[in-house]
Amino acid sequence: MSFSALNPRKSPIANANAPPKIATYEITAVILNPSPHSSNTIHLNKLYKRIDPVSAVESAHGRFSLADHFIVSKQSIISVSLPQRSYEIVIALNGLNQLGSRLQSLQVGQKVLVVSNPAIFRHYGEGAIASLSAAGFSVATCLLPAGERYKTPATLQKIYDAALAHRVERSSTFVALGGGVIGDMTGFAAATWLRGVSVVQVPTSLLAMVDAAIGGKTGVNHPQGKNLIGAFHQPRLVLIDPMVLKTLPPREFRAGMAEVIKYGVIWDADLFDSLEQAPRLERLAALGEDRLQEILTRSCEAKAHIVSKDEKEAGLRAILNYGHTIGHAVESLTGYRVVNHGEGVAIGMIAAAEIASNLNLWESTAPKRQTALIKKAGLPTQLPTGIEIEAIVQALQTDKKVEAGRVRFVLPTQIGSAIVTDQVSTHVIRSVLKQMEIS
Numbered sequence: 550m551s552f553s554a555l556n557p558r559k560s561p562i563a564n565a566n567a568p569p570k571i572a573t574y575e576i577t578a579v580i581l582n583p584s585p586h587s588s589n590t591i592h593l594n595k596l597y598k599r600i601d602p603v604s605a606v607e608s609a610h611g612r613f614s615l616a617d618h619f620i621v622s623k624q625s626i627i628s629v630s631l632p633q634r635s636y637e638i639v640i641a642l643n644g645l646n647q648l649g650s651r652l653q654s655l656q657v658g659q660k661v662l663v664v665s666n667p668a669i670f671r672h673y674g675e676g677a678i679a680s681l682s683a684a685g686f687s688v689a690t691c692l693l694p695a696g697e698r699y700k701t702p703a704t705l706q707k708i709y710d711a712a713l714a715h716r717v718e719r720s721s722t723f724v725a726l727g728g729g730v731i732g733d734m735t736g737f738a739a740a741t742w743l744r745g746v747s748v749v750q751v752p753t754s755l756l757a758m759v760d761a762a763i764g765g766k767t768g769v770n771h772p773q774g775k776n777l778i779g780a781f782h783q784p785r786l787v788l789i790d791p792m793v794l795k796t797l798p799p800r801e802f803r804a805g806m807a808e809v810i811k812y813g814v815i816w817d818a819d820l821f822d823s824l825e826q827a828p829r830l831e832r833l834a835a836l837g838e839d840r841l842q843e844i845l846t847r848s849c850e851a852k853a854h855i856v857s858k859d860e861k862e863a864g865l866r867a868i869l870n871y872g873h874t875i876g877h878a879v880e881s882l883t884g885y886r887v888v889n890h891g892e893g894v895a896i897g898m899i900a901a902a903e904i905a906s907n908l909n910l911w912e913s914t915a916p917k918r919q920t921a922l923i924k925k926a927g928l929p930t931q932l933p934t935g936i937e938i939e940a941i942v943q944a945l946q947t948d949k950k951v952e953a954g955r956v957r958f959v960l961p962t963q964i965g966s967a968i969v970t971d972q973v974s975t976h977v978i979r980s981v982l983k984q985m986e987i988s
């Protein structure tokens with residue numbers, strides 16, 4: 550059955566005509582034994598498009614005869630092109646050291662407010678402040694209690710108080726140093742303080758790096774629902790330093806990997822292949838620097854691309870909700886504790902894949918490949934015990950993605966593309982969930 554036969558009112562959303570990829574590697578050669586007359590860093594201002602950084606280094610050898618005098622740091626720069634406010638996502642090992650100079654080149658005002666939580670600030674606060682101070686910024690900090698349950702209007706007040714105390718001006722910048730919770734709250738505070746100041750996202754969790762920090766969705770929770778109070782407010786820069794993942798709790802790392810797998814399924818078949826080739830996915834240490842850089846780059850490219858085409862979620866951006874329909878239901882029915890967001894998404898992707906296969910939208914062998922990846926990432930593939938299928942079916946009705954009483958699902962049609970449809974019967978949902986119960 551083709552999609553148009555399934556849902557004649559809507560046209561398929563896929564990335565068949567996706568423009569070329571936009572990531573580049575910038576090679577920085579650092580001379581280890583600099584002569585007194587040369588600067589100790591040479592920036593090769595040439596962008597090497599999608600070539601192996603090692604061959605780029607070899608060509609640099611030829612030009613500069615640096616022999617073995619330099620080390621190379623990989624860096625990807627992805628642009629998020631928007632009609633009003635384009636910005637860059639920079640992915641660089643030890644990128645935190647570049648925070649001050651990158652902010653300087655944005656020509657923002659001198660005052661900066663760094664927002665973080667104590668657990669993250671303990672590791673990275675000093676480095677961030679040192680980089681900002683060295684670039685001449687006047688820095689104040691605001692530490693918020695850690696955790697989703699503090700993502701509330703009451704906690705925002707702390708950011709506003711700090712902004713007032715530091716006399717933040719229209720030209721000032723908020724820097725969000727943390728996971729998605731810090732990013733969403735700081736972004737919303739920046740959207741509303743003085744009717745809008747700049748925000749720079751420095752995501753520290755894998756989930757925030759590949760998803761939450763990009764795209765300008767900001768907000769806080771209402772007791773009745775997640776992210777009900779919010780605004781679109783695009784960052785001026787997203788600065789990703791993969792080194793900070795070393796202190797991320799392993800379960801949070803796996804949760805972020807669920808979103809990475811999501812991009813592989815709905816958007817980037819090459820990313821999916823790369824994940825399949827990776828011997829292991831469940832731990833940072835098992836991944837290796839190169840594969841991590843690739844995963845981050847490709848995931849950010851996917852999000853950047855989708856957001857560039859549909860900033861305010863009028864259509865295409867909805868495909869980012871792949872796995873989230875049933876995922877959210879499972880997450881909320883288990884009180885956000887038993888199953889975290891990424892685990893919910895993993896379960897939701899298994900369910901969506903089975904639904905797609907049931908409707909003959911996705912060839913029957915493909916869901917198995919997805920399941921293998923989810924298992925390799927150490928994520929769940931079955932429903933948690935004690936959760937009623939009827940409760941999930943009920944919860945779907947209250948989801949934000951319900952339109953005119955019908956639940957909207959994102960379903961893959963092949964690896965690398967997906968469609969949005971509201972034509973999934975409750976009967977199919979029930980039977981797929983039944984197969985996912987732990988027997």
Ligand SMILES: NC(=O)c1ccc[n+]([C@@H]2O[C@H](COP(=O)([O-])OP(=O)(O)OC[C@H]3O[C@@H](n4cnc5c(N)ncnc54)[C@H](O)[C@@H]3O)[C@@H](O)[C@H]2O)c1
Pocket residue numbers: 666668669672695696697700727728729730731733753754755756757760761762763764765766767775776793794795796797798801804890
């Ligand atoms: N704006 C968006 O488009 C968007 C997209 C997806 C998710 N979100 C939001 O993001 C939030 C989830 O984000 P999250 O998964 O990053 O959760 P989180 O911000 O709660 O971070 C998870 C935990 O890891 C800790 N942590 C983060 N980085 C660390 C590091 N480098 N070292 C040590 N500890 C670290 C945090 O303190 C926290 O305890 C949710 O509120 C969700 O609504 C927003």
Ligand SMILES: [Zn+2]
Pocket residue numbers: 760808873890894
């Ligand atoms: Zn998500």
